Amino acid sequence: MVIRVKKDKNYAVMSNYHFKDKTLSLRAKGLLSLMLSLSDDWDYSISGLCSLCQESRETIRKTLQELKNKNYLEMNECHDENGKFYYDYIIYENPKINP
DSSP states (O other): OOOOOOOOOOOOOOOOHHOTTSOOOOHHHHHHHHHSSSSSSSOHHHHHHHTSSSOOOHHHHHHHHHHHHTTSSSEEEEEEEETTEEEEEEOOSOOOOOO
16 A cells, blocks of 8 residues: 655655664654754744644653753853843754764
8 A cells, every 4th residue: 555645745754763763762852853843943942842732841851861861952041131041042953973
């Protein structure tokens, strides 16, 4: 049987490297896919990510940490002009190789 999906709108193109990475949990694969599908100006905060799914803040936090540990994500601590703390995320389709 052959199933074809017509992809004419509302789809994302991304590497499938992370789908085949057996060291990543299914939850991490899903969250990374979700993050890769979002626009660059999306609110990547834990609250922003929680607004898109049913997982708790703690689950999202742990999953982000897994992605960070596996080098799919960099999280840089920043402060805005009012001193408010936030993270700047760099998301990788393939794990970043550290020198």
